[in-house]
Amino acid sequence: MSSPSMKAPTGTRDILAPESDRWKALIGLFSGQMERAGYGLVQSPMFEEIGVFQRVGEDTDVVRKEMYDFEDKGGRHLALRPEGTASIVRAFVQHHPQTPWKVWYAAPSFRYERPQAGRFRQHHQIGVEALGVDDADLDVEVISLAWDFFASVGLRRIDLCLNSLGDPVCRPAYLDMLAAHLVARLDDLCDEHRPRARENPMRVLDCKRASCREVTRDAPRTIDHLCRPCSEHFERIQEGLGALSIPFILDTRLARGFDYYTRTTFELQASALDGAQNAVGGGGRYDGLVEMMGGAPTPGMGFGIGVERTLLACDAEATFPVPPSSLVAFVIDVTGGTVARDLSAALRRAGVGVVRSFDDRSMRAQMKQADRSGASFALIIGPDELEAGTVAVRDLRGETGQHAVALEDVVAHVGALAKGGRQ
RNA sequence: GUGGCCGUAGCUCAGCCUGGUUAGAGCGCCGCGUUGUGGUCGCGGAUGUCGGGGGUUCGAGUCCCCUCGGUCACCCCA
Structure with a gap:
């Protein structure tokens, strides 16, 4: 603590x-x-x-x-x-x-x-x-x-x-009537309202205490006056x-x-x-x-x-839940992180919500993070992708699987997915 | 301002009544489950000034006092 x-x-x-x-x-x-x-x-x-x-x-x-x-x-x-x-x-x-x-x-x-x-x-x-x-x-x-x-x-x-x-x-005439009603039964009011029955009688009206409620039950009502x-x-x-x-x-x-x-x-x-x-x-x-x-x-x-x-x-009433994540992509880079650094910045500059992990964690760890982030897609860069100049785009929410996209096309591709896929 | 209940790992809580070796569980977190891939499952691991202070005792998370905080209720209000 x-x-x-x-x-x-x-x-x-x-x-x-x-x-x-x-x-x-x-x-x-x-x-x-x-x-x-x-x-x-x-x-x-x-x-x-x-x-x-x-x-x-x-x-x-x-x-x-x-x-x-x-x-x-x-x-x-x-x-x-x-x-x-x-x-x-x-x-x-x-x-x-x-x-x-x-x-x-x-x-x-x-x-x-x-x-x-x-x-x-x-x-x-x-x-x-x-x-x-x-x-x-x-x-x-x-x-x-x-x-x-x-x-x-x-x-x-x-x-x-x-x-x-x-x-x-x-109101003044009404307040006089109400005060007269209250003062006539002053002893029955609660401790807090008894001293104020004369100066501010309306305050007594919405007192929740049984004693006051009893007194105000047959009190004059504003709407009648x-x-x-x-x-x-x-x-x-x-x-x-x-x-x-x-x-x-x-x-x-x-x-x-x-x-x-x-x-x-x-x-x-x-x-x-x-x-x-x-x-x-x-x-x-x-x-x-x-x-x-x-x-x-x-x-x-x-x-x-x-x-x-x-x-x-x-x-x-079990309504108005936490809104879903607006994250589109999670960049997974197991080749040291420079591709994640550059790609995530490029995507954000294009208006796409994207996060990544740091500290060069394992593929497994990064995938878990991607899953929990709420992002719709994982953009995976491993040694093979680095060599081929591609990114594996994996659908984390549906059954679409994953497919390779050329690195230079990823921003446009994911931008299109963001518009079409998620609402 | 008044009263009831409660403060033990990041979270929810057990342990306290009937003081005694290294303080527990679930969830979460971290790692692993050979050939780079999450959500299920399995195995392993880390984390606590037991709210704070004082007292009683050989010894206190466990008993007593004080204090701070939380929570619920009254009043009133959103």
Whole structure:
């Protein structure tokens, strides 16, 4: 065992091949789909001034106890990104791009939490944000992008939970009602929520403890107290999802952990994950956040998908396997290695994926390596081939056997095999 | 932050309860199976500061304490 300090920090891990090949494939699939819908990539810094993230809500767990914050050598108070939306909105406020501004991202997030199945201190989210659009059809578009992505990955057991939290017009009155309901039964709430029932009553709604659930079971529901615009907005989303054949579960407790949400909130849960960490994606509308960060009033809507959890769900559903090797050829040279050196470079310059072995190993050893490499063909150079100026091209996957090709023709020949043979 | 379980070869784990000669297995890895050819099979081989520190003991992988790490759960979230 190596010394403790040479291990990845608690809650983080290294992602090595071939697992990393799955990551590449998943992110590639996501980027393709989002770009086909007009979303452009944003790369934002991994850390920001802490104030940027505090906008997600002073009373959220993320801000209160999970932030990785630090002071840099210039005395700035910074924090590692704990979630995706705040950074994107900060970038919007800074650059004031034309709206609608539709972006996607793939980025790590950091939260100081106790790790468990599907929960890490560094995790990775892929997501989108769309700013500048009030239209309920945008909500439908964003939700459908997340839904369709999971479908394309091969996940079948995904539940979409949907709720509307109202807006600054209708929410205050609702919050008063809810707070009154909670305060009337304050003693029945769990220890953590009892002190906050009055200031942040919605946080109690999604508490999983039996005591709180009992109190909130007959609590007033947001959707029963929406103002007319919010109500119509929510109606149109439901109609739109219906039109796209996207089933959803109306979850009137779904408040989510950030304070910036208005109107729409949604969460995607993988029912194949039996652990508690089954939320693989979530998001919603945040019409006040840009203004809160000092920008002009601008509506926004987005979601984040957890890469680790999505891949766990894929394991549970036995889908989205590691993609096959893209290697075409393995050069075997038992004449000292100079032919392998030159041929492998020539093939790579021609765009063919090729590897070789080093250290002048035996034919047998090199053949074993070739087999395990995943390459489709072995290009064998022994004394006979060296003499004849040829290469033996051996099919490692099919029953084609092997045949001799003149050394000067090998690059063209293998290039043609790469195009025709493997997909 | 709280609690359960677990740290022994690259990986998965046995051994610990009932301390005692050179610490094991499977997989993987390396080599060999005559005449240059992998995937199956057979034979052989290498590798462990038994997570770290302290203690008990004539003697500790085995018992005790501390510590670090992993894992699962609560809370919350991706």
